[in-house]
Amino acid sequence: MPIYEYYCAECNGVFEQLMSAKRASEAQPCPQCDAESRRIMPTEFQAFTVRDGAPRRIPDRGTYWHFEQEVGRPVTETVQLNEHPDLFAEKYGPEKPPTAEEQDEFAEKLMSRLDYEENALNAGVVPTDDTYQRQNMQQFVDRTRKTAAAAEALRRKQPNEASTPKTRSGEHETPKKTTRKKKEES
Numbered sequence: 001m002p003i004y005e006y007y008c009a010e011c012n013g014v015f016e017q018l019m020s021a022k023r024a025s026e027a028q029p030c031p032q033c034d035a036e037s038r039r040i041m042p043t044e045f046q047a048f049t050v051r052d053g054a055p056r057r058i059p060d061r062g063t064y065w066h067f068e069q070e071v072g073r074p075v076t077e078t079v080q081l082n083e084h085p086d087l088f089a090e091k092y093g094p095e096k097p098p099t100a101e102e103q104d105e106f107a108e109k110l111m112s113r114l115d116y117e118e119n120a121l122n123a124g125v126v127p128t129d130d131t132y133q134r135q136n137m138q139q140f141v142d143r144t145r146k147t148a149a150a151a152e153a154l155r156r157k158q159p160n161e162a163s164t165p166k167t168r169s170g171e172h173e174t175p176k177k178t179t180r181k182k183k184e185e186s
């Protein structure tokens with residue numbers, strides 16, 4: 001029998017149920033509260049996530065769901081649009097510090113925003129809030145702060161990293177061949 005998904009509005013939770021295809025469209029009792037739950041299509045889960053905040057999986061494993069992917073914590077920080085920080089790190093690796101160009105771009109944006117606000121206030125108008133821009137800029141500041149803190153933590157952890165080269169696997173290389181070669185060259 002195939003597995004179908006059902007949504008319990010009482011619990012704001014989604015659960016799976018083995019059902020015969022014939023009876024799949026019938027409402028099923030929620031395993032937690034017994035309320036009649038209607039079947040949802042797999043693609044609908046995302047819609048529930050957006051509309052109702054954070055539906056849980058039943059049985060509740062204490063995890064959270066972010067666009068159909070299970071994560072260990074809810075989003076509590078400024079992140080890339082629609083990206084959970086853990087999943088983002090998995091996909092793209094750890095965040096990188098902003099490049100010089102990105103920093104210039106940010107400074108430009110900040111200056112034009114301040115200009116705009118000043119002009120608005122001079123004209124006796126309350127500056128309109130650009131939520132998207134504000135979040136974007138906050139994101140940049142957070143990223144700068146986080147990557148700088150991470151770099152500093154790494155530096156403290158490995159103060160002599162330069163003298164103990166690492167292999168790609170992250171393990172310390174035994175410095176036999178490389179150091180000898182370097183000495184011969186220089």
Ligand SMILES: [Zn+2]
Pocket residue numbers: 008009010011012013030031032033034035
């Ligand atoms: Zn329920």
